[in-house]
Amino acid sequence: MDWLYWFKPWEASILVAGATAVAAILFLKGSARSKPSFQQKSYFWAGLVSVYLVSHTQFDYYSEHQFFIHRLQHLVLHHLGPFLIVLSRPSATLLGGMPPRIRRVFRLMAGWRPVQYLIRALCNPIVAVTLFCGLIGFWLLPAIHFTAMIDWRLYRLMNWSMFVNGLIFWGLVLHPGPILSVRLSPGSRIVMMLAVAPPQIVMGAMIFFASQELYPIYTICGRAIGGLSALADQQIGGIILWIHGAMMSAIGVLIVVRNELMPRKHVRQEQSS
Amino acid sequence: MDKRAARSLSLITGRFISGLMMVLAVSACTSRSSWHLEQVTGHLPELNFSLTSDTGQAVTAETYDGHVLLMYFGFTHCEAECPVSMARLARITQLLGSDAQQVRVLFVTLDPERDTPQVLHRYVTQFDPVHAVGLTGSKEDIEALTKQYRAAYRPRSKISESRDIMHSDAIYIFDSRGQARLLATSADSDENLEQDLRRLLASADGIRQ
Structure with missing residues (x-):
């Protein structure tokens, strides 16, 4: 039963376990009603499972103690996981899975003025792009990164903020339909995805080319993988942000082009499936 | 109107974020200048354990109340970092002279199967x-x-029996009330460690008086 050990949470979090369970149950219940396609189901489960695996298993130990694994964790939390969840267009299924009373409360809340203002502000393209890149940069400021890795409360806040921000950003740029009353054209959504790539490339390159250790916390608290020098660890982490982070934008752009800007044949196929 | 509201909101959030970053950056700088070692006050939990000492006694964090504590994780079979760090900590208690009476070095073993209290006693007294x-x-x-x-x-x-135990090289420094205050590594000089410890000891006295 040794392999089961790897699925044991390194630091148990009721919030992560609870949120994952609620999302899973809602999706399962909603699937019985709204019958999402196989593709939608696989995107949703792949996204949810990958986010859970990187944040609530022994993987988390390695993310705490190795910079490049921490970058991989954030790649899943901020990019890949939310990206897949958004691609599955789960909102109708999740809403369908809710008990009617909660669904009503949910709808009431969505209609509430302050919530609408907040959503409108977050859906502003400039705010969304700034928040997406700003958050990556903020948690990577050496002084902030040090504190976030040492303080478990900040560490959790960091991971949650990345995931929630990922959902907002990818939800905004990959989703063709209006989110409440906000509707963005495919063109502006493509520009948004292209806009987040250069800051990630610059940050990744800055980390990659740094000649000194930017994040000594991993040396202080010890690295999980022996035999890898501090600079090598930092460089791999930089590369992940530089290439893989920016790569997700390219995939997103291709998806929007294929689904919305290609000749109608594709759109009709999408709709019928 | 809505557009204007959204724009002003985006401006406000932008200013808020940059302001927050400035405050955090400034606080990081000021805390660095006053202490030589990394400050961790408020970020790491209070010392709390119940273990067995090298004399075979059951001890808790309260046993060392009133002492400034230097906690280090290691094991007696460790060939590289542990002896170097322990020798260094011994040197620092020497440098502190009579002030060292209020200091305890806690060597917590990561290999409890082999490091019995007797083995540990022989090791630390060296x-x-x-x-x-x-x-x-x-x-x-x-x-x-x-x-x-x-x-x-x-x-x-x-992981595997053959591999060495992976461990941190940090020295966790607690004040006399068990609050985590500083983090030191092998990169910090003995003098810096000594100075910060003296400062911590002085402030601890101030609290008690």
């Missing part, structure tokens, strides 16, 4: 018979302690 204390306990208790302080540690059995 370096500093007065101020160093060896601590051992159950695997779970030790793992919980390393986890609490975010010290890298994979127990041998979980």
Whole structure:
């Protein structure tokens, strides 16, 4: 039963376990009603499972103690996981899975003025792009990164903020339909995805080319993988942000082009499936 | 109107974020200039453990109340970092002279199976018979302690028997009330460590008077 050990949470979090369970149950219940396609189901489960695996298993130990694994964790939390969840267009299924009373409360809340203002502000393209890149940069400021890795409360806040921000950003740029009353054209959504790539490339390159250790916390608290020098660890982490982070934008752009800007044949196929 | 509202909101959020970053950056700079070592006050939990000392006694964090504590995770079979760090800590208690009476070095073993209290006693007294204390306990208790302080540690059995134990090289410094205050590594000079410890000892006296 040794392999089961790897699925044991390194630091148990009721919030992560609870949120994952609620999302899973809602999706399962909603699937019985709204019958999402196989593709939608696989995107949703792949996204949810990958986010859970990187944040609530022994993987988390390695993310705490190795910079490049921490970058991989954030790649899943901020990019890949939310990206897949958004691609599955789960909102109708999740809403369908809710008990009617909660669904009503949910709808009431969505209609509430302050919530609408907040959503409108977050859906502003400039705010969304700034928040997406700003958050990556903020948690990577050496002084902030040090504190976030040492303080478990900040560490959790960091991971949650990345995931929630990922959902907002990818939800905004990959989703063709209006989110409440906000509707963005495919063109502006493509520009948004292209806009987040250069800051990630610059940050990744800055980390990659740094000649000194930017994040000594991993040396202080010890690295999980022996035999890898501090600079090598930092460089791999930089590369992940530089290439893989920016790569997700390219995939997103291709998806929007294929689904919305290609000749109608594709759109009709999408709709019928 | 809505557009204007959204634009002003985006401006406000932008200013808020940049303001927050400035405040954090400034606070990081000021805290660095006053202490030589990394300050961790308020970020790591209060010292809390129940282990067995190298004399075979059951001890808790309260046993060392009133002492400035230097906690280090290691094991007696460790050939590289542990002896160097222990020798260094012995040197620092020497540098502190009579002030060292208020200081205890806690050497927490990561290899409780081999490091019995007797083995630990022999090991720590080699370096500093007065101020160093060896601590051992159950695997779970030790793992919980390393986890609490975010010290890298994979127990041998979980990975492979042949490999060395991965561990952190940090010295966790607690004030006389058990609050985590500073983090030192092998990169910090002995003088810096000594100066910061003197400062911590002085402020601890101030609290008690």
